[in-house]
Amino acid sequence: MNLLAVWLGKSVLLALRALGRRGNALPGLVVEKVFPSFLPRALARLDDGVVVITGTNGKTTTTKMIATILGERYRVLTNDSGSNFVRGAITACVEHATWGGRLPFDVGIFELDEAWAVRFVALVPPQRALLLNVMRDQLDRFGEIDTTAGLLGTVAAATTGHVVLNRDDERVAALAERTGAQVSYYGVAPQLRELFPNDEELYGGPVSRSTKPASAELRSLPAGEQPHITLRVAGSDHEVLLRADGPHNAQNAAGAVALALTFGLDTATVLAGLAKVSPAFGRGQSFDVDGRRLVLQLVKNPAGFRQTLRTLDGVTGADAIVVAINDDYADGRDVSWLWDVDFAALAAPASSGAHRSTAGTRAADMAVRLRYDGIDVDEVEPDLEKAVRVAVSAVPAGGHVVVFSTYTAMWALHAILLRIGQAV
């Protein structure tokens, strides 16, 4: 570990804090420029190596699950602040290192988007990788889905110990061919398979069912009075109470368990860890604004948006619905993906009485999209704070507001909501 690099990074962090800024990329950037080999050298010292989690949907929640599970037994370094980048990882290293330059961790667990994962594994070959799914997302960056799958293939090829693959995503399952590492799979039971369409299936292709054995398999979802999910591990079924709801979080839990099992932990330890996971940033966080409860839901691609709308079926008590669409670089400049989402849930009788509005840079685009699904919105307000205030004032005290939001709008809304209300 380079003592100077740690001191440099820590100084930048301290300076940022003194300015009241939540710095994440900058300390990493400075250290990367001055000590380019800092990260590989620091991470090479971790006894239990590095885990990379990547794929289109579910990275943040799954990473949080794995970090929590492994936290039962290991000292875990993770990029838990929503940052997807190598610089975020450097920042995390310098932030947590001692001033003596020691990194007090056993294992590094990093969430990386597909393109960054490729750059990262070139610097730091991971011992383990968990590859989740490949959906159409940010095609303005990657061009097409097969290209994205190719990026994950590069990650699989660079992994030295164990690759865990989603057997239910054919593009991901096929990456077993690309790696010399050990391979295992996670998956969902055949009868649940239709709830988790891959990209082809979303557009009318037949549902395929994999016969590959899964080291962790999701067997059932919460239903009615029964709040548990059931996971099958090593031939026996276990009930787990997940605090993050929605079918895809249950699927991600199977992935997290399959990855954790590669560390040789026993099933009881793994599942006990899983039950401690709280929702990740923007995945169902709640706020109180003037006595109204507001829930933020991150949406960033057609598959994810559809799944999140499905959870709305259970939240039909929404009195106001806001859809906030930004088109900054991190959101994806191209908003045509909104036409690959079916918004029937927002037109359903249960939400028909709700106040409905669109917000963000592409508020008008979103309103046009809804109009062609038969939904006339009450308000088109690009300004996020105004949009939230209008929605809140349209709802009686004690009412519910659900906000669907793209990535950059989410960060802005988070700051706004902490200012005009409080997290609950």
Add this chain to the structure above:
Amino acid sequence: MKLIHLYPREMNIYGDTGNVLVLMCRLQWRGLPVEVAPVSVGDPLPHDADILLGGGGQDAAQGEIGADFAGRGAELRAMADDGVVMLTICGTYQMLGHEFVTQEGRRIAGAGVLDVVTHGQAERLIGNNFVDTTDAGRLVGYENHSGLTELGPGVRALGSTQSGRGNNGRDRTEGAVRDNVIGTYLHGPVLAKSPRFADELLRLALARRGSDTDLEPLDDTLAEQAARVAVGRPR
């Protein structure tokens, strides 16, 4: 009015299916009956279609449907001669041409409906794009393609690109038109923010049937606002 939706499963990337929805709604909102016929690999083409719509796809999907599509060449040319309105985006536009030559030099025959030839290349042309046309005003969409298309004398350009790379990144042309057949690289879907263009297509189809081409005006304030915003955004 009968709409053919060509290869809904394979060619639907970047929201192009939205073009089907836009035309369908704009007919229904005016009380005009409409029927959509999906046509996949191996399905026969309905002979009584007024409008044919096709979208962009993955390069691999384009390979899968290539033979099926080329086999429909004579039929598609006859439909084009007969004045059927066609709006084809990106991959389907390329395949309506004479051929697509891959980067490796492999030649994939197209349907020969449009006098254009496309060459694959490594760089993708990606970004917000708006295009000025003489008949349908400004078209606003998003381009994302790696093929470079050259127009022959048998077609005219759909318009000239203002902010994007267009057909080939070189001559500012975007899209191609012959009779009532239109090919373009504009995703978005293009009709969502270009309502005048959408109605222009409907009018062409109504005129071909000998029907009244007066379309009841719709409130397109939101689409126009969305178009203005898009034009002002970074590429």
